[in-house]
Amino acid sequence: MEQLSENLLENTATITAVAWDERLAFWISQIGSPPLTTTACIALGVLSLPASRSTWYWMGIYLLLVVLMPLLYLVWLLKKGHITDIHLKVREQRTRPLLVTVAAAFLAWGILHFGAAPRLLVALAAAMCLQTVIFLAITLRWKISFHSASAAGMAVMAWLVVGSLSIGFALSVPVIAWARVxxxxxxxxxxFAGATLGGGILLSVLYMYLLI
Incomplete structure (x- = not known):
């Protein structure tokens, strides 16, 4: 009887530990979701620019097209039952949202480029275009992590803007990756693939735009 009680206590402790662990991963995943980390990335970039009303205006245009529009489309798909969750757990359900994101990214780039927006925002839009196209091609065959890609992009931007003070942003990448796993x-x-591509694409595009 005592042995049974000990086993029950051990099992209860294990279940509690797993539940706590999973809850932590859930909230990290929510806080580190692509819409939020992408917004943080853009905000960091804008903060590095000379303060002006037009800069914030262009940031708003970018976020409206690249973040809000795809997010609203995801909410609509979820409401209609076309996807199982907002984070697109099922790989086959990612194609349509990615197509919308690709279209939104190219539209944002066109508006920012021809509207003479700050060069950094144009470069970020170009990076989003390239990343979404590559991720769409990969997703047709394999499931790559959008969370890790966006977190890595945010970390890269933080490193470029605040240097060594970006350590917290850098550490967020493996933490978010852990949560997804x-x-x-x-x-x-x-x-790992998502983080490598996300950070690498942003660095490459910023280099091509002669910003680093």
Whole structure:
């Protein structure tokens, strides 16, 4: 009887630990979601520019097209039952949202480019165009982590803007990757690939725009 009680206590402790662990991963995943990390990335970039009303105006245009429009489309798909969750756990359900994001990114780039927006915002829009096209091609065959890609982009921008003070942003990348793996939404290789491509694409595009 005592042995049974001990086993029950051990099992209860294990279940509680797993539940706490999973809850932590869930909230990290929510806070580190692509819409939020993308917004943080843009905000960091804008803060590095000379303060002006037009800069914030262009940032608003970018966020409206690249963040809000795809997000509203996801909410609509979820409401209609076309996707199982807002984070697109099922790979096959990612194609349509990615197509919308590609269209939104190119529209944003065109408006910012021909509207003479700050060069940094134009470069960020170009990076989003390239990233979404590459991720769309990959997604047709393999599930890559959008969370890790966006977090890495945010970390890169933080490094360019605040230098060594960006350590917190850099540490957020493996933490968010862990959360996605813990929730069984991705494998470690999928989060690594996402982070590598996300950070690498942003660095490459900023270099091509002669901003670094």
């Amino acid at each position: 813990r929730l069984q939404r991705h494998t470690a290789s999928q989060t």
